[in-house]
Structures are given as structure tokens and as C-alpha cells.
Amino acid sequence: MKNLSLPIRFGLVTSAVLIAYFLILSLVDKHTNPAFSFVNAIITGFGIYESTRLCKLENPEKFSYGEGFKTGIITGFTATLVFTIFFLFYATEVNTTFLPQLVKKLNGNFNIDIGMVTFVVAIMGLATTVVASLTVMQLFKKSRNLT
16 A cells, blocks of 8 residues: 555645646636646646656665556556546536637537546546656666666
8 A cells, every 4th residue: 555655645736736727727717728738748747757756765676667657657647537527527517618618719619518528638637647657767767778
């Protein structure tokens, strides 16, 4: 259980930062602009980086590529799950005009339901998690260079 507490803790903190960022964007009415979601990848990547770094610092002799990758994946999946639940709650209960505003901003005349948007948010978060975990592990993996 101790092995899971660190990435879950960092995942919860990362999701809190993602939620705070989304709410700040909504205060200035920029939450419907998809370009600002790029910062979500930076926030998630930083959370994965910090959890992996701390994992390596806590137990450097047992740290391996697989252990670091697992830490990053759990951190990102936790952050994605919590943020997706928040997003679903926000779009259905807090701001019910959010989806029509988002579709209008995208210049679309298509009908989207909340399930599809929530699915896309979750898939984007999971894809970001995998890419960020692989990227971060390039920094922390043990080098096998002979020089």
C-alpha cells in the first residue's frame, strides 16, 4: 500500500491544480477555448515528474524504469479520474450552458452529448499521462552508457 500512496497523493494534488486552473479560466470566460487545454498537459507532466522524482529519492536502490513508469501512470490516471468526475459535475450541474458554448466556439452545428465530451476529456488525460510518463522516465532511467 505504501507504494501506491505516493502516486495517489500526487495524483490528487495534480487534479486539484487542474481543477483550479479550469475554474480560473471559467472566471475570465476562457474555459471554452480548447487552446488553453495545452496547459493541462504541462500541469499533468509536472505532477508526474515530481512523483517520479520523489519515488526515486525515497528508494534509489530499488528504483527501476518499470517502477518509475508505474508511479507516473498511477499519478496521471488518478489526476485524470478526479478531473473527469469534476468536469462531468461542472458541465451538468454548475454550468449547464457550458457545452453549447463550447460547440459554438468550435463553429460546429453538431449535437454533442455530455457522455461523449466526458469520454474525450478522459481519453485526452490518459493519453497525456502515458506520453508524460514515458517522457519523464527518459530523465530518470539508469544510463547504460559505458563512458
